[in-house]
Amino acid sequence: MNCPQFQDLLFEYLEGSLAPAIRDSADAHLSSCPACRQAVRQQTQIARSFSRGFQQAAQTLALRPDIQRRVLAALQAEPVPPPGQAGVLAWWQRLVWPVAITAALLLGTALMTGVPFSSRVSVIPPVRLARRDAPAPTPVSIRLSYCVPTYTFRQNGNTVIDSLTCNPRVVDQTIWLSSK
Amino acid sequence: MDEQELIAALRSRDPAAVQELVETCGQRLLRSAFLLCGNETEAQDLVQDTFVQAFQSIGRFGGRSSVYTWLHAILLNLSRHYHRDRKRIVCDDELARRDVPLPEEGPLPLDAGLASSVLTEALGRLSVPHREVLILRFYEDMKIHEIASQLGISCGTVKSRLHYAIAEMQKLLPGELNLFGAHGTKETERR
Structure with missing residues (x-):
């Protein structure tokens, strides 16, 4: 594995989703490449910073208590679909526009x-019938x-x-x- | 109640199931919605609309993903509508926001609250596709192939968007916040 190949797989390497053989090849490349080791360190730091920053930015938010009541009220206004029909109906509903466009x-x-x-x-x-x-x-x-x-x-x-x-x-x- | 039982109960409009789903997923969805739209009131409305749309189309849920992932896909879709409508209707707010400079000049105290608000502000300046991949990757902790599946794009496109989004955030965020450690922004290196 060379540097561009490793860089292309950097995200998968960090998330641990590479196949074992590719992971071994990436590890072998890392052991001999200071630049890619540096890239791994940098991306790890970036991921940690973003993750921590996003958590902090949103951690004080709380769902409004009335939302659950509003959702229930909206649901009660909707008719309950007959059992077994919902899936089929939804499938056909998804096809309505594509079929209409094709037909047009x-x-x-x-x-x-x-x-x-x-x-x-x-x-x-012009095709004419042959005479005898x-x-x-x-x-x-x-x-x-x-x-x-x-x-x-x-x-x-x-x-x-x-x-x-x-x-x-x-x-x-x-x-x-x-x-x- | 496991997910299968929960879905069955939701299909029959069981209020207890609705309550359970809102309690288990609502908070996490709200935080993701806030990062996506940058506004708490809009985020609350987005989450409410997400639940309503999810319950209305519960028949379409095929169980190929977790309930939360399915809800999050609906949230993403609704937030895109939100951004489209906002572009069409509200222009002054966006222009005003552009005029507010990010605190790039002068030393900043490394206060967590300030860092969070600067981070949210910078996130709001990204394009919607770049913002989505950053949030799915670093807040929702999704793998590349999961993000690709959630957004309906290729893994290569996800990685490309991530690279650009990270580079853009590095440009937007002040070096003093030290969000990227010793190997931070170019500004940090210059100073």
Whole structure:
């Protein structure tokens, strides 16, 4: 481990959350690096100072006695959700806006292009039914490009992060046309 | 009552459970709220709103974190709204605060009360993201990955914000308070 690598892990080193192998490597680096030992001492001092300072700054505060009463009063004004429904309802409530936005985007795309989800058609020749006495049909290649919207959700702690991605797809097809 | 029982009791709006939660978490939340907003009256209101919002959305609590961590996440969210509203509505107070110089000149007595008020004042001058990481790290004693999870950001971003926040506090705090020991601010080294 070198100095930049150690500095990058300094906070984790101080909080003791490094994996044992990385911790050993960090200890080995510290034993031979006075600058990083100094950084550890300094950060330890800073942490102690902030911790003590914050505790002192807030230690005289006391919760107002009426807060508990106010909270209870606010709760009594709320209807109790039926058991078993609260979680499901909350889950759906969280989806309302993302689903609404997706629907609006899809609708907008459909209205702008005229064809839902298809963005471009490079060749669309008029297709005619082949007659029995007509010459052999000729092949025509067409390329169809379109976008597939994908809406994903992931949870990061107490936050639900949603993202909309558009995956382009290209399809090559051959259709057979008969000439006049 | 353990946390599971407490949550079940809160879902059925048991007043005893409400009382227990307010008694066990209220004080700690209040102090954190005060450090976040710098105003005791606002901190009391923030804590009250935190409890009300928590009880209203108790159905969403999945038990993946402790009740206190969940309450603190609500508090953080509410305090961000507080800062946004304050920026929109109250400008004079902020301008006035900027005009009050921090006691950087002249010797200062190392009084704990004064040191605390100077520290709170300096904390109030940080941006909200920098203030949040400092409080979560040094007041709530959270690990880097816990802060990342609480704020919904990466561990790298947490560390970067911590570095900047500490450097900013070192610039804002007078060297005479000796908050950072022998390896204190640049001002201390110059004097």
